[in-house]
Amino acid sequence: MADGTTERVLRLLGLLQERRTWTGPELADRLGVTTRCVRRDVTRLRGLGYPVEASQGLGGGYRLGAGTALPPLLLDADEAIATTASLLLAADGTVAGAGDATLRTLAKLDQVLPPRLRPQVRAMVETTATLERGGLQVDGAALMALAGATRDRVRVRFAYARADGTASERDVEPSGLVATGRRWYLVAWDTDRDDWRTFRVDRVRDLVVTTWRCTRPAHPDPGAYAQEAVTVAPYRHTVRARVRMPADELRALVSPQTATVLDDAEPGWSVLTAGADHLDWVAVRLATIDAPVEILEPVAAMREVTARLAGRLQRMA
Structure with a gap:
């Protein structure tokens, strides 16, 4: 041609x-x-x-369509490096079997890449080490099944283990999967409880995808709902604070798993909301932010905690 x-x-x-x-x-x-x-x-x-x-x-x-033969992969240099880097990061991921699957995929990638790109990709693979994150892993088949049910708008049933270990049967209308970096969550309408819920996918067992169509509209923002549920709902305390820093800059300093950050009415300020079982942890985290911080709630409890921490830090200094 x-x-x-x-x-x-x-x-x-x-x-x-x-x-x-x-x-x-x-x-x-x-x-x-x-x-x-x-x-x-x-x-x-x-x-x-x-x-x-x-x-x-x-x-x-x-x-x-879906084919059986794999023709030469049409990637430029940047795309090839980006693909390889993503696969290497997935090697220590939270999906069971991802490590072995990553190795197989890298091997196939090496076979179909243009010869001029192979040395660069091989160099990245041979010189990069990944540290295992540990923790719980989710079943890849369960993720695929939940993703398909979400796409097709059909209900699913499963046994779900709560944080205290007790099990319950759930019948839900899936709305979206949310990955936080360490865990996977399903946002769904719980038909028995008549409300939105988040479910940790690693706690899902005996998953059954039905043919019953979902009757409720999908959640408008599964990511935002899951973040609120993950950062606040599971904890004993909720802390709200104003930080003199633009929201985009503050989001770069805190993990979406630990806090939500919104723009404040006053330009240049943000509102941070975090949940914690121990207020000391939030106080330490806020103290690492190099900007003025104003506690909105709980004021009295955080004043006591920060005064106690200040004394400890002074003694350490």
Whole structure:
């Protein structure tokens, strides 16, 4: 293929990967060619091993199907390095079996990368070590099943172990999966409790995906709901404080697993909300922020805690 044709075929492949179905005229318009030229380029993609399906009639068009052959992977240098780095980070992830799966994927990646990129990718793999995070892992099959149920808007049933070890049966309408970096959570409407709930996926057992359709609209923001539930709801105390720092800068200093940060009404200030079983932990964390801090609640309890910590730190100094 000539250079111009090659570039156009790659652009066509990118469009087919962006959306499920394209009509011939839509692709022709995006590529600046005729529909006849689109048909020729589709034939070239099929010759490279990409299974491009075509259907006629209303709702028809071209789409990229699932194929059995793996053609050469079309990545530039930045994309290849980004893919490799993501796989290396996944090696110590929270999904059971991710380490072995990562090694297999890296091996396949090495086989299909263009020769000019292989030395860079191999160098990253050979010189990078990852430290195991430890902790509980989730079943990859459960994640896939929950993701599919969320996408298809069908209810699921499972046995759920509470924090105290007691088990309960749950019938829920899944709305979204949220990964916090160390744990996975399912945000769902609990049909028995008639309310939104978050469930740690590592505590889910005997998962059954039903064919019953969800009747309630999906949660508008599963991420925000899960963060509120993770950072505040499980703890004995809730601390709110104003920090003289823009919200974006403050978010870079605190983990989304430990606190929520919102813009304050006064420009240049933020409001931080954190949950904790021990107020000492929150006081220490706030003391590490190099900016003025005003406690909003609980004022009296935090004043006592910070005074006690100040005495300890003074003695250490």
